[in-house]
Amino acid sequence: MLSLCTFKLNDSEIKLVMPEARFAEPLYTVIDQDRESLARYLPWADAMNSVQDELNFIEFARHQFADRKLFLFVITDNRQPVGMIDLHNVNFDSHSAEVGYWLASSSQGKGIMTNALKQMIINIQPELQLHKITVVADVDNIASRSIPQRLGFTHEAVLKDHIFSNGQYHDADTFIRLFD
Template sequence: MFTLKVDEELELQLFQLQHAEELFALVDFNRQHLRVWLPWVDNTTSAVQYNSIIPMWLKQFADHNGFNAGIRYKGKLAGSIGLHQIDWHNKQTSIGYFLGEGFQGKGIMTRSVQALVNYSFFELKLNRIEIRCGIGNTKSRAIPERLGFTQEGIVRDAEFLYDHFHDLAIYGLLYREWFESLK
């Protein structure tokens, strides 16, 4: 099973079927918080749904085409992070994430994204990583901004969120920029 140790408090752990109840409980407990920016929350109504979703995520990982992992903070599931599909020809991917409301303000997501950026550039040998965030989602946007991503633009009406479209800010980071920032 894939696990990426971030530091003494944090690790990213590939979701397995036995995590379905725990993942649903996190989403359900944070439903109002998460639904503001995530269009899939209202359709997540039972842990049983993850019995078909998690195998798709595991196949994605086995096919070397990204993954979804739990963010474990001091052993507790705090959120989720993953690489969306990997474009191996162009050596690029995008990162998606969410964090339970009670885990905010501890640097959990910044450290998790930083670890995933390192993994993507140094282990997978990718050249470009993208993060898309709702333009009004200042907490989510702070992550790529804090880590040195460049805001490359705004995609208008890029995502349908329950009853309306909203714009997404696109952030990009190149291997050479990340490598230079580590010197």
Template sequence: MFSYKIEDDLYLKLIELKDAEKIFHLIDQSRDHLRKWLGWVDMTIFEDDYKRIVEQSLVQFAENKSIDTVIIYKDKYVGKAAFNKIDPSIKQVTLAYWLGNEYQGKGIITKVVKSLTDYAIHEMNMNRVEIRVAKENKKSRAVPERLDFVQEGCIRRAEWLYDHYVDHTVYSMLAEDWMK
């Protein structure tokens, strides 16, 4: 199983079915906050809904198509980070993340994204890490900007969120730039 220590009180571990209850409760506590930017929130009304998502992510992990992790900070489940897509043919991963509302503003996600970018480039031998963020999600966009990812452009109407489209800003980090 995948596990990755970032700091003494911050680490990632591959999500497992036994984690579904804790993550579901975190989603439930942060539902209004998460719903603004994540289209799957209303599809996780019950814990069993989330268990199905975990089962799918474990199949994707076994097929080397993704790595879905829980973020554990000070022994609490505080969010998730994932390589939603791993494409070894072009040596690229797509990185996504979210935090429960009460854990924002502590630098957790910046440390997680930095560590996962480092892992993708140095351990997985990837050439490119891509992050797509809703254009209006300023907090989430600040993470790749803080880490000097390159803003490549905007995908217009990239995602349907409940009753409207949102544009995505695309960021990338290339291995050669990360190593500088």
């Protein structure tokens, strides 16, 4: 299992690891359990309807990783998959990328995602030589918006009708972090 990083948080060992086929079933279980809350903000949640769908996504992500287009990591808490974090829309010409993330409701409120984003930046930003990382979050998703704020990202703009989820358009806050 390839790991980007490992960190301790309270009594937990948190790892950011490359997605593998063996994670498909436990990730799908978490998605299925949290489908309603995930689908409120994430358009893909309603389209993930089976373990096979998750397995197909993992295979897609691994190919995108090989092409340096998507850098997706499974977040594990004491070896149990509890979410994902990624860099997508990677543009090596402009040295920029966007971050996406989601976390099981049972794992929220513990600092896992804030620390996962912090560690991902520490471990991958120098390798990719990124100048700008952007987080886009539904304006109503207070938990998601608070993560870049805690890490010192700058609020850049509100994008009107930027996210289409649950049959309607939602505004999105954008947060950026610049690197020298």
